[in-house]
Amino acid sequence: MALKALDIFKLLPKTNCKKCGCPTCLAFAMKLAQKQANLDQCPDVTAEAKAQLEGSAAPPIRLVTIGTGNSKLEIGNETVMFRHEESFYHPPGIGVVIPDNLDDNELNARIEAVEKLQFVRVGAHIRSDIVAVENVSGQADPFAKTAAAVQKLDLPTVLMSKEPANIDKVLESCKDKRPLIYGASADNWEKYAAIAKEKQCPLAVSEADLDKLAALTEKVKAAGVEDIILDLTSAGISETLQALTAARQLALKKNVRSLGYPSLAISSSAQTAGEQVAECCTYIAKYAGIVLTGLHHPEYILPLLTLRQNLYTDPRKPIQVEPKLNQVGTVTTTSPLLITTNFSLTYYTVEGEVEASRIPSFIGAIDTDGTSVLTAFASDKLTAEKIAAFLKSDAVKDKVTHKKVIIPGYVAVMSGALEEESGWKVLVGPREASGLPKYLKTVWKSE
Amino acid sequence: MKMLEEARGKWVGSLNEVVIGATKQQGGTRTSTVTVGGEKTLPFLAYEGPTKNRPVVAMEIWDREPEDWPNSLMEALGDAVKSPAEWAKKCVEEFCAEMLCLHLMGTHPDFGNASPQSAAAVVKSVLAATGVPLIIWGCDHDETDNEVLPRCSEAAKGEKCLIGAVKEDNYKTLVSFCLADGHSLIGLSPIDINIAKQVNILVSEMGFPLDRMVMYPTTGALGYGLEYVYSIQERSRVAALGGDKMMSMPVICMVGQESWRTKEAKASAEEAAGWGDENTRGVFWEIATATALLQAGSDIMVMRHPAAMTAIKNVINKLVK
Secondary structure, eight states, X not given: OOOOHHHHXXXXXXXXXXXXXXXXXXXXXXXXXXXXXXXXXXXXXXXXXXXXXXXXXXXXXXXXXXXXXXXXXXXXXXXXXXGGGSOOOSOOEEEEEEETTOXXXXXXXXXXXXXXXXXXXXXXXXXXXXXXXXXTTOOHHHHXXXXXXXXXXXXXXXXXXXXXXXXXXXXXXXXXXXXXXEEEOTTTHHHHHHHHHHHTOXXXXXXXXXXXXXXXXXXXXXXXXXXXXXXXXXXXXXXXXHHHHHHHHHHHHSOOGGGOSOEEEEOOSSSOHHHHHHHHHHHHHTTOSEEEESOOSHHHHHHHHHHHHHHTSOTTSOOBOOOSEEEESSOOTXXXXXXXXXXXXXXXXXXXXXXHHTOOEEEEEEOSSSOOHHHXXXXXXXXXXXXXXXXXXXXXXXXXXXXXXXXXXXXXXXXXXXXXXXXXXXXXXXXXXXXXXXXXXXXXXXX | OHHHHHHXXXXXXXXXXXXXXXXXXXXXXXXOOEEEEOOOSSTTOTTTOOOSSOOEEEEEEESSOOSSOOHXXXXXXXXXXXXXXXXXXXXXXXXXXXXXXXXXXXXXXXXXXXOHHHHHHHHHHHHXXXXXXEEEEOOSOHHHHHHHHHHHHHHTTTSOOEEEEEBTTBOHHHHHHHHHHTOEEEEEOTTOHHHHHHHHHHHHHTTOOGGGEEEEOOOOOTTTTHHHHHHHHHHHHHHHHTTOGGGOSOBEEOHHHHHTTSHHHHOOTTTTTTSOOTTTHHHHHHHHHHHHHHHHHOSEEEEOOHHHHHHHHXXXXXXXX
C-alpha cells in the first residue's frame, strides 16, 4: 500500500538540509509520495526508515526482466484485475518449449519453426517472444547442446531442468543473457537459489498450492534472490486459472508480498491442439506473465499472439491512425483510391486486404475521431461533404487523376450526394474489407 | 487453502437463471432443456463458489444454404446445409449439439427475401427434426424481423425458445409476441453497457419477466474488436455480481458468425503465407475467440464448426468440475 506524504515525512530526518534538492523534508516527502523523487537523494535517512519506505514504495507485483538487450522480456508491475479499470501494461511472454531429445534435424526444424512465429497485425510486429529448453533427457550434454542451438533465436530463454547441475553447466556459457531458471521446488530450492543468486538470473519457483508457494518464495528471497517468477501450473486448467487469479488478487488487493511476482503457466500436451490453444488463451486473458506450450505451428500461435495484442491495448486510448492519403505498393496517378476511416482497426483491415490484392492503391483515411465506418456514418463523422473536401484537397489533387473514388459498401447511400458534391465518379466497394481483393481484381479492373 | 479463501471476492448479486426449451410435461415437445445463468462468481473461480450452470454451446444453422462460408467450414458440415432440418439433425446426432441457433438469413430482403410463412415452416421443420432447445434469430433487418419473427414465435408456441434480437428502437412487436407465446428474448446493444441496460429496462417495463431475458452486447472476433466486447462483458458481469438486477441477464455471443468472416479464417494458403494450415486456421480462431469471451463472462456461445464446438465443450467441462 502506498504511503501518504505525511507518513513518509515522519520517517525522514526532518533536518531540512536541502541536500536532496528540495527546500524542506516535507517537500521531499511529497515528491516521494508522487514517485517524482528517489529516496537515494536523501543522504541522511536511517537504514531502518529506508527499509520501511522501500518496502512500501515497491510495486505490489515486481517487474522482472528475462533476457537482455532489445529482445528482453519485462513482465509484472500490473496494477488492476480488469483492463477496464485502467490497463494491462506488460504483455506476457508467449513461447514454445523445445525438448532436448530431438535429433539434429528435428532440432533445427523446430528452431526454424519458432523463428517463423512472427507476424504483422494492425501495423504492429508481434512474435513468440520467449523460448524454453526442457531437459527431458535428464542428461547434461543434450541439454547444453539444445540450449546452445536455441541461442541463435536471440530470444529470452527459459532453462527447464530438475537437475541443478545441468542448469549450472548451461549457465557457464549464457548467464550474461539472463535466462529464467526453472525451477526451484520444496526439495531442491536451496541449490537453485544459490545458482540464481550467483549467476544473477531470475528463478521460477513451484509448489503444490499458493500457501506453500508463498512460504517458499519467502525462503528464496531470504536466500538473496529478488527476481522470482511464480510457476502456477497446477493439476489442470481449472486449478491453474484459479491460482493465477488468486495470486494476482492477493498481491494487488491484500498486499501479499510473497506472491507479488509475475507468474508462469505451461499448457498440458495431454489434450487436443484445440484444447491446448484454449488453455493458453485462458492464461493470457487471466494474468499469466509467461505462457509456455509445446505447440509450434503458426495456426496455433497466431491466435495467442493476437489475443495478447488485443487485451494489452490501452482501453483509455482510442486507437487512431493519422488521417491522410496513404499509399500501398508502387502507386501511379491511375491507381485506385479507396476511402475508409481513421479507426486503426478499420484502417489496417482495409490496408491488409489491399496489400493482399497486390494492386497498388491509395487509401484515404478520413478523420472520424477513430470510429469505424458504420459508427462514423451514424454519428455524421463520415459524410459526403467530408469525403468531398478530402478529394478536393491538395493531398489528393496531383496524386490521383482518374477522379474515381471507391467508398465502403456500408455507406452506399451517400453515392449521389458525394458525386454531386465532389464531381468524382463514386464506386461502391464491398461491405467487408475481406471483399476488397476480389473487388479490385474484377470491378476496378473493368473500370 | 488459506490463501484461496483470502482471495475470495465478496459478491452480493447473481445472474438470472433462464430456462430454454420445454418438454412434453412443460407444454412443449423438447426432449431436453438448457438452463443458463445463475452464476454468483467471476467465471470458473471455484474458490469463490460453484458455477451454478455451465456455459452452453449452441450450433448455428441457417434457413438457407450459406454462400460465402470458407471451404474448411463447409466441408465439415457437408451437404446437410442444403436443408435446415437435415442440418439441425446432423448437429444434434453427429456433433452432439445441446442447443441450436436457427439464423433466418434467408428472410433478408437482399438475401432471398423468404416469406414469414416459409420461415415459420422452417422453424417447425427444425423443431420436428430435433429434440434440443432452439434459438431463433432474425436477419437483423428491423422491418423484416417484425414481420417474420412473430410468425415464428407463434409456430413455436410453448417450446420456450430464445428469440432475438430486440433493440433499443425496435422491441415492442417482438416483446408482445414472446410474452404471449412463452418464449425468452435476446436484447441487442452494440458494445455499449448503458444501451444494454436501457434495452433491459424497456423490455421489462412491458411486463416481460427478467428471467426470460438474455443480453447480446454484439460480438467481436479475435483481432477484430474482441477487446471491446471483452471489457463490456467483464463490466457487465461485475455489475451483475454487484447486485444490479437490470444487468443480471446471461450473455450470448455470436462466436461463429464473427470468427468465420475474419481473414484468418477465410484466406487461402497463397493469400496468407506463413499463417499456417488453411484447413484448421479458422477452427483455432473460433476456439480462441470463444475461450477469451468465456473468461469475460459468457453463457451461450453460438458456434459454427463442429471441431471448435467440441473443443470448447471439453474446455468448459474442465473449467467447471
